[in-house]
Amino acid sequence: MSRKWLIKNGTFAVLDQERPVIQGYMLVEGDTITYIGEERPEGVEGAESFDGKGLLFLPGLINTHGHAAMSLLRGYGDDMVLQTWLEEKMWPMEAKFTAEDVRAGTALSVLEMLKGGTTTFLDMYDHMDEVAKVAQESGIRAVLMRGAIGLCPPEVQDQKLNEAIAFARNWQGQADGRITTMLSPHAPYTCPPEFIQKFVQAAHDLDLPMHTHMSETRAEVEQNVKDYGVRPVQHLLNLGMFSRPTLLAHAVHLTDEELDILAAHQVTVSHNPGSNLKLASGVARVPEMLKKGIVVSLGTDGPASNNNLDMLEEVRLAALIHKGVSGDPTAVPALEALKMGTEYGARSVFLPETGKLAAGMKADFIALNTEQAHFVPKTDYVSHAVYSAGSGDVEHVWVNGKQIVKNRACLTLDEERIRYEAQEAFDGLLTR
Structure with missing residues (x-):
């Protein structure tokens, strides 16, 4: 009983x-x-x-976009443009990450999230079995996926796709149903079209939702037009992604036509105000999205671009910045902002209960x-x-x-040990 x-x-x-x-x-x-x-x-x-x-x-607060293991790089590269930050600071260090590093960074983040009132988090990263184990042990609810960058030879692409499929299949419904999975090509600018299409097919085969970064910066949108002749929303529509339930992270630079496409296909959005402000990526058109019936939730993004995992801070930012940029104090009222951090969060990661x-x-x-x-x-x-x-x-x-x-x-995690092991992991990265 x-x-x-x-x-x-x-x-x-x-x-x-x-x-x-x-x-x-x-x-x-x-x-x-x-x-x-x-x-x-x-x-x-x-x-x-x-x-x-x-x-x-x-x-419970629901963090709908992040990379928990990146807590190990908190403060390692600040006050930089996104592409420079990624290419010069993040990606070289992340290339050194072992499974143990991912576990240490994830445990640090989960501890911070739980103590800050986050009961569900989404994570897109590598070595995802370690992330899932931390979620399982800590008692948190998690929506997990192996994020895959496709800028690599075909055989490496296949390996990443197979890893993503295996992870999604193995962990779906685990930890008393607290863990659910998705499929996640990293972004249109880091994944060739055929690679994204393979993920779409896999999502159909496994009957799972999809997640990707999209239109975070103006430069990324311009690159998409240059490479493929269309903006990212039309590009992903052409590749079939919106034939699956889809959550997009960021969605900062969108036209009216793009908003209409997202609304028509019930695509959900993870708004990351803190990270977008810190990286000067811009301010997403959230009031317009909400008016069109698009489900908009909140995410912290990784703790190296935020640099905390405080979802109450994201709720407050969501209520404040849209007032500031629009000149309309009713743009995102307090009740709507709190729903973005809770109810809309659940809907955007397809957890209706x-x-x-x-x-x-x-x-x-x-x-x-x-x-x-x-x-x-x-x-x-x-x-x-x-x-x-x-x-x-x-x-x-x-x-x-x-x-x-x-x-x-x-009650479920040893805070002192987690803080010690995270510092040890970072120190190890510096000497590797």
Whole structure:
């Protein structure tokens, strides 16, 4: 029989338009929320109870684009143009990464994410078995894929494709269903057209969604037009990618016509405001995307281009920067920004059972400590969560009904050891 427990005296961000926050109770049975409401539910005699006084419960934050192992390169190359940063700093160091390095960097990132209230993360990288093992051990929910750059000989391309397929097949549904997989050619500018088409075919064969970087910089878009005669959206449409459920990272430089194509094919977008600002890639047309019904979620990108994994910061940036560039203070309201970090995140990575506090949803949720100066006065908890809160306010975290963070401490990971091993891994890269 599954464990049944009740949160009482809680303040819950249900994020409904009419009534975004309620005071009351939430019942969890096994890995699922079975009740949430103002009245105490019936039939809970004997159930364990948890006092939610002084806590604001939110759906777990969902980080829909990143490269967790790149935490090892945090601060190694800053204040640079994307292409220079990649070619001179990132790619030469990443070429030295071993499976052990990827494990060390991923563990560091997962620790940071869990303590900051992220309950689901997407990761596109190499040595993905190590990433999956960290996800499995830590208790986090993960959407994982072997990212593949196709600028290599045909036999190496085939090897990468086969690795991506094997990983996707082996890990789909593992870790009590917490791990799901996708297929991911790195980007149109790093993958020849035929290579992308092979990934599309594999996604059909395995019935999996797809993910890629697209239109992050203006230079990348111009290169696509020069090489293929069309902009990236039309290019990926021509290659059949949008015949699969697809999530695009960045999508900064888009025309009205491109937005219409994405909307027509229900393509979802991971908006990475912090990374795009730091690399001066530009500001995506998020208000226009939302108006056209495109599902827009939030991602941190890798921790070498951000340089943290604080999803509450991304929520705040998403609410702020679109006001600033448009001159419209209603461009992305607080409620919409918070949904981008939770509900829309779940939809964009094709996990319909997460992202909301509601009966029937997976019990992935977090609690912020509101007994602090910046949560007073108790006017609007959605506003406070977006404009006032930070990752340091996350007190407790549950994933799949299990508590992973308690009183700011991660219960599943050895923080001291992880920090030590990550530093050792970085030091090793410098001497290799």
